[in-house]
Amino acid sequence: MQTIAFIGLGHMGGPMALNLLKAGFSLQVFDLMPASLAAAQAAGARVTASAMEAVQGADIVITMLPASQHVESLYLGDGALLGAVPAGALLIDCSTIATQTAQRVAKAAEARGLEMIDAPVSGGTAGAAAGTLTFIVGGSATALERARPVLEKMGRNIFHAGEHGAGQTAKICNNMLLAIHMIGTAEALNLGVSLGLDPKVLSDIIQKSSGRNWSTEVYNPWPGVMDGVPASRGYEGGFGADLMLKDLGLAMEAALQGKAATPLGAAARSLYHLHSLAGQGGLDFSSILNLLQKH
Numbered sequence: 001m002q003t004i005a006f007i008g009l010g011h012m013g014g015p016m017a018l019n020l021l022k023a024g025f026s027l028q029v030f031d032l033m034p035a036s037l038a039a040a041q042a043a044g045a046r047v048t049a050s051a052m053e054a055v056q057g058a059d060i061v062i063t064m065l066p067a068s069q070h071v072e073s074l075y076l077g078d079g080a081l082l083g084a085v086p087a088g089a090l091l092i093d094c095s096t097i098a099t100q101t102a103q104r105v106a107k108a109a110e111a112r113g114l115e116m117i118d119a120p121v122s123g124g125t126a127g128a129a130a131g132t133l134t135f136i137v138g139g140s141a142t143a144l145e146r147a148r149p150v151l152e153k154m155g156r157n158i159f160h161a162g163e164h165g166a167g168q169t170a171k172i173c174n175n176m177l178l179a180i181h182m183i184g185t186a187e188a189l190n191l192g193v194s195l196g197l198d199p200k201v202l203s204d205i206i207q208k209s210s211g212r213n214w215s216t217e218v219y220n221p222w223p224g225v226m227d228g229v230p231a232s233r234g235y236e237g238g239f240g241a242d243l244m245l246k247d248l249g250l251a252m253e254a255a256l257q258g259k260a261a262t263p264l265g266a267a268a269r270s271l272y273h274l275h276s277l278a279g280q281g282g283l284d285f286s287s288i289l290n291l292l293q294k295h
């Protein structure tokens, strides 16, 4: 069985690593937060003291980090990890980062003779735990085929979007739409409740009507309407609003480059920015509902 180095055991990386352990892979893990290492260790992973140590002897290196700067500094910065990765290992970065950063890191890996793919994910923490994520891959078809047996243990759908960085481009298009429909869902529910409707009844109606979307199906933003979602546990866990703000920033930069009109994406970015400035950036992104309500 292959040895996998898994770096970044946060809300997503933690449960993804657990699924690889369940599938029988040998895991060497590292995260900056000691608390994040404990669950992986209890499930049988070998905890290491640094990313450098985690990649020793690894056949595959998976990273699941917050943003571009973390990925770039880990692979290319001081004490660059690329120099420590064993020859022939495959690199899989699952973080959502800028297309250009993904391309830059993949190019540097290639210069060292290492294959790399960008493989950002969709499906949230529930998808990560259930092993039903969607992987959106950029890179060569041969590298994707090498990665497939591992990705299949963490996800259900695997798409090849194109060359290096294409996975990131597709992912930020998806997340811009996710932000827009989450804000729209929160806005519609807030309107209905302000006019006297029950949020659960209104959610059931939308769910069977033309306003139905992923937020109403599996991620309702109104507290108490749906069990097991961040809204029903004080917006803890899930997908941080500041991470969504980061993705919307990436989408707006990409829109400038592509000269694409993204008026709703720009509005969504402004709303998440205000939400973050109001001190809510650490909460799940469905907490955008709070921005619309009287306090």
Ligand code: NAD
Pocket: 007, 008, 009, 010, 011, 012, 013, 030, 031, 032, 033, 036, 051, 064, 065, 066, 067, 070, 074, 094, 095, 096, 097, 121, 122, 123, 124, 125, 238, 239, 240, 243, 247
């Ligand atoms: P998170 O903040 O919970 O986890 C990131 C982890 O990386 C943290 O545990 C942090 O300690 C660790 N880390 C940072 N720098 C490190 C370094 N140099 N070495 C080792 N560990 C380091 O974030 P998350 O919610 O797990 O998201 C990770 C990525 O996945 C982000 O790019 C996010 O946009 C994307 N994403 C998140 C979700 C979601 O629902 N949470 C869904 C899809 C995609």
